[in-house]
Amino acid sequence: MGILQIVATVVAFAVTAIAITLFARAGMSMLSIVRLGAADKTRSGDRGKRLGNMLRETVGHTRMLRWTRVGAAHWFVFVAFIGLFPLLVQAYLEVINPAWELPWVGDWAPWVLVSELIGALGGLGIIALFVIRMFNQPSRKKVAPPPDDAEKSKAPSRQSGSRFERSRQWQAFYIEATIFGIIASHFTSRSTKIAAGELDTPVWAAPVSHLLSGAFSGLSTAGAGTIVTVAGVFEIMISWAFFWVLAKNLTMGIGWHRITAFFNIYFKREADGGPALGALKPATVRGEPIDFETADPETDPFGVGQVEHFGWKGLLDFTTCTECGRCQSQCPAWNTDKPLSPKLLIMNLREHAYAKAPYLLAGGGKDALGEETATPEQLANVPADALAEAAKTLVGDVIDPDVLWSCTTCGACVEQCPVDIEHVDHIVDMRRHQVMIESSFPAEAQTLMRNLENKGNPWGAAPNTRADWTKGLDFEVPTVDTADTEWDYLFWVGCAGAFDDKAVKTTRAVATLLHEAGVKFAILGTGETCTGDPARRSGNEFLFSMLAEQNVETLNAAGVTKIVATCPHCLNTLGNEYGQLGGHYEVVHHTQLLADLVASGKLTPVSKLDGGLTYHDPCYLGRHNRVFAPPREVLGSVAAEGLTEMPRNSERSFCCGAGGARMWMEEKLGTRININRSTEAVETGASTVAVGCPFCSTMINDGVNAVGKGDDVEVIDVAQVLLRSVRPE
Known part of the structure; x- marks a missing residue:
C-alpha cells in the first residue's frame, strides 16, 4: 500500500x-424533539396497510408522479x-x-x-x-399589493409565483x-x-x-x-x-426527508393510503378525544396554543417538509395574494419548534392558561435564544392571525404534498385554541357562532321555517314522523337548502327528481339543525359537539341508515365525522344518486343543453370525498356539446373561497378567490356553469357577476340542469 x-x-x-x-447523535436529538409532541393513539394500528402504503408511496412514487x-x-x-x-x-x-x-x-x-x-x-x-x-426560480421583481385598499392589505409582496419562492x-x-x-x-x-x-x-x-x-x-x-x-x-x-x-441542520427538511419521509408516510392519518382529508382530526387531550363534560380548560389544552401541543406526528410533519412548494402552488389563499402559504406555515412551525426545543427538553412548558410550569433551576442552563423563542406566542408571534384565518380548508395542500403533511388539521387545531381559549377570531365569526347556537343555522333564520321550501310542490314531502310507508333515504336538506333562496331551487329540483324516479324519501323538517361544519372548521369544537350530538340523537331515534345530501359540507360531516360521536350512516351526494337513476333508466333526459357547459368541483365533494365522476356523468347525459373542463379540475380544482367557514367572513386581503375561479369558468366560453354545492353556487355566481358576465353565464346546480332536461316544460 x-x-x-x-x-x-x-x-x-x-x-x-x-x-x-454526528448523524446518530442528531437523529437521537431529532427523535427526542418529535417525542415532545402530544400523544396520538390513532397512528399505531393497521400495520400491514401502513407498510403497504408506505412502500407504494416511496418505492412506487405514487404521489410524486402526479x-x-x-x-x-x-x-x-x-x-x-x-x-x-x-x-x-x-x-x-x-x-x-x-x-x-x-x-x-x-x-x-x-x-x-x-x-x-x-x-x-x-x-x-x-x-x-x-x-x-x-x-x-423566483424572480427578483416584486409585485405590490392590490391598489384598492392597499394600505389596509397585509398581503405579502409576491415574486414570480414560483413554488420555490422563499x-x-x-x-x-x-x-x-x-x-x-x-x-x-x-x-x-x-x-x-x-x-x-x-x-x-x-x-x-x-x-x-x-x-x-x-x-x-x-x-x-x-x-x-x-x-x-x-x-x-x-x-x-x-x-x-x-x-x-x-x-x-436539524431543520433541513429537504435533506432529512430522505429518512423521515418513510416514517411520516407510514404514520399518516389514513392507514389505507388516502390523504388526511374528509373528517378533521378530533380535538384531543392526552391522545384521547376531548370530553367537554370532564375537560378543564385551565389544565387541558383545547386545541393548540403552544407548539408542543401539536401531536408528535405534527412535529414529524414539520421535520419532513421538503420545501418543494407544491402545496403553495395550489393554495387558493396564496394564489390570491393572501399571507397564507401552507409551505411557509410548516416551515415557520418547524423553525419555532426546533429553536424552542432546548427549553422544552429542560422541562420548560406552559399550562393551558400560559403559566410557566418549570422551576428556575430547571431553566438555569437553557440558552437565551431558546428562552426568547419560548416567550413567543404561537399565533401572533410565530404565525400571523391573518395566515390562520385565510385558510378555506379546501385541502389542496394536503392533496398535493408528496410526504403526507396534514396542513388542514394543524390549522384547525390552532383555530380551536384561538376560539375556545383566547376568544380571538374574526368579528364575523362571532355572528356565525351566535346564530348556530341560538337558531341552529348560520343565517339566523327561524328554525320553524325549515320546511317552507316544500310549499308549492305538486307532491307531498313527508317527514320521518309523518311518512306512512318505509322510505329509502333521508333527504338531508341542510341550512343553505332550507334558507338560501338560490339553494332552495336546488332542494326543490332534487326532491322533484327523486319523486319522478320513484325514490321514497323523507325529511326531518324542523327536527333538522346545522351539522356543525362551520363551527368545527372555524375552531369552535364545543359548539360543533353540541350540534352534532343533537343531530346524532335525532337521526338514531328515527332509525336513519341512508342519507342523501345536496351540500358537500353536510355530506362530509354526516358521513365522515358523525361516526366519532356514534352516528354511522351511509351518506351519498345528490349527484351520485342522480347519476345512478339516470344510468338505470329511472330518469331519462329528453332535451339537450346548448351553449356550452362547464363544471366546478366543490372541494368538499371532490378532494375531501373523492366524488368526481357522478356529476360529470349526469352533465354528460344532457350537454349537447359535451362537458368543457376548466384547466384546474378534479383533484386540482380551485376553491370557490367559501370553505373553512370563510362563507361568513369578509375577504379583506388580496384579491377575491371566487373572482379568480369565476374568471376561469367564464374563459371556457360555456354559457352554463354547473356546481354541486350551495356555497359554490353563491360564490361562483357572485364572481361571474363581478367580472361582468352575469347576463351571459348562468350558474346552477347539477340537479337543476338535469331537471330541465328531464322535464323541459
Whole structure:
C-alpha cells in the first residue's frame, strides 16, 4: 500500500466515523424533539396497510408522479440514492487497493449493467431536477399589493409565483450536486479501470463507462490507480459530508426527508393510503378525544396554543417538509395574494419548534392558561435564544392571525404534498385554541357562532321555517314522523337548502327528481339543525359537539341508515365525522344518486343543453370525498356539446373561497378567490356553469357577476340542469 492509499484510507475512515457519530447523535436529538409532541393513539394500528402504503408511496412514487416529469426524475434519483450504495462500499475497497472490486459481483456483467443504468438515469434525473428548479426560480421583481385598499392589505409582496419562492434554495442545489458528484465519481473510477485494462467488462454491460474511458486512453496502471483512489475518497467524503451537514441542520427538511419521509408516510392519518382529508382530526387531550363534560380548560389544552401541543406526528410533519412548494402552488389563499402559504406555515412551525426545543427538553412548558410550569433551576442552563423563542406566542408571534384565518380548508395542500403533511388539521387545531381559549377570531365569526347556537343555522333564520321550501310542490314531502310507508333515504336538506333562496331551487329540483324516479324519501323538517361544519372548521369544537350530538340523537331515534345530501359540507360531516360521536350512516351526494337513476333508466333526459357547459368541483365533494365522476356523468347525459373542463379540475380544482367557514367572513386581503375561479369558468366560453354545492353556487355566481358576465353565464346546480332536461316544460 502506497502513501496515497494510506492517507486516503485514514481520511475515508475518519470522515466516516465522525459523520456517523454526528448523524446518530442528531437523529437521537431529532427523535427526542418529535417525542415532545402530544400523544396520538390513532397512528399505531393497521400495520400491514401502513407498510403497504408506505412502500407504494416511496418505492412506487405514487404521489410524486402526479407531477409526471418531476416525479419521474425524482424516482430515478431516489433509486440511484439507494441502489448505488454497494458502489460506496466498493469505494472503500478502492481506497485501500484500486484494483479491488466487490466480492462475487464486482465484475459480474449483469450487476455492472444494472449499476450502469441506475447511475446514468440517476445522473440524468439530477440534471432534469436542476434544470426544472432553474427554470422555476423566483424572480427578483416584486409585485405590490392590490391598489384598492392597499394600505389596509397585509398581503405579502409576491415574486414570480414560483413554488420555490422563499424555499431555501441552496439546500436543494447542494443535495443535487452531492448526488451528481457521487455518480460522477463512480463513472470516473470504472471508466479509468476500463481504459487501463484493469476491468474486463463487455461494452454492452458498461456502455457509459466504455464511452467515457476514451478520455483516459493511454493511462498507465499507476496513473489509473491514483485516479481511482482519489475518486473513491472523494465519493466517500461527499457522501458523508451530506450526513454531516444534516447533523448540523436539524431543520433541513429537504435533506432529512430522505429518512423521515418513510416514517411520516407510514404514520399518516389514513392507514389505507388516502390523504388526511374528509373528517378533521378530533380535538384531543392526552391522545384521547376531548370530553367537554370532564375537560378543564385551565389544565387541558383545547386545541393548540403552544407548539408542543401539536401531536408528535405534527412535529414529524414539520421535520419532513421538503420545501418543494407544491402545496403553495395550489393554495387558493396564496394564489390570491393572501399571507397564507401552507409551505411557509410548516416551515415557520418547524423553525419555532426546533429553536424552542432546548427549553422544552429542560422541562420548560406552559399550562393551558400560559403559566410557566418549570422551576428556575430547571431553566438555569437553557440558552437565551431558546428562552426568547419560548416567550413567543404561537399565533401572533410565530404565525400571523391573518395566515390562520385565510385558510378555506379546501385541502389542496394536503392533496398535493408528496410526504403526507396534514396542513388542514394543524390549522384547525390552532383555530380551536384561538376560539375556545383566547376568544380571538374574526368579528364575523362571532355572528356565525351566535346564530348556530341560538337558531341552529348560520343565517339566523327561524328554525320553524325549515320546511317552507316544500310549499308549492305538486307532491307531498313527508317527514320521518309523518311518512306512512318505509322510505329509502333521508333527504338531508341542510341550512343553505332550507334558507338560501338560490339553494332552495336546488332542494326543490332534487326532491322533484327523486319523486319522478320513484325514490321514497323523507325529511326531518324542523327536527333538522346545522351539522356543525362551520363551527368545527372555524375552531369552535364545543359548539360543533353540541350540534352534532343533537343531530346524532335525532337521526338514531328515527332509525336513519341512508342519507342523501345536496351540500358537500353536510355530506362530509354526516358521513365522515358523525361516526366519532356514534352516528354511522351511509351518506351519498345528490349527484351520485342522480347519476345512478339516470344510468338505470329511472330518469331519462329528453332535451339537450346548448351553449356550452362547464363544471366546478366543490372541494368538499371532490378532494375531501373523492366524488368526481357522478356529476360529470349526469352533465354528460344532457350537454349537447359535451362537458368543457376548466384547466384546474378534479383533484386540482380551485376553491370557490367559501370553505373553512370563510362563507361568513369578509375577504379583506388580496384579491377575491371566487373572482379568480369565476374568471376561469367564464374563459371556457360555456354559457352554463354547473356546481354541486350551495356555497359554490353563491360564490361562483357572485364572481361571474363581478367580472361582468352575469347576463351571459348562468350558474346552477347539477340537479337543476338535469331537471330541465328531464322535464323541459
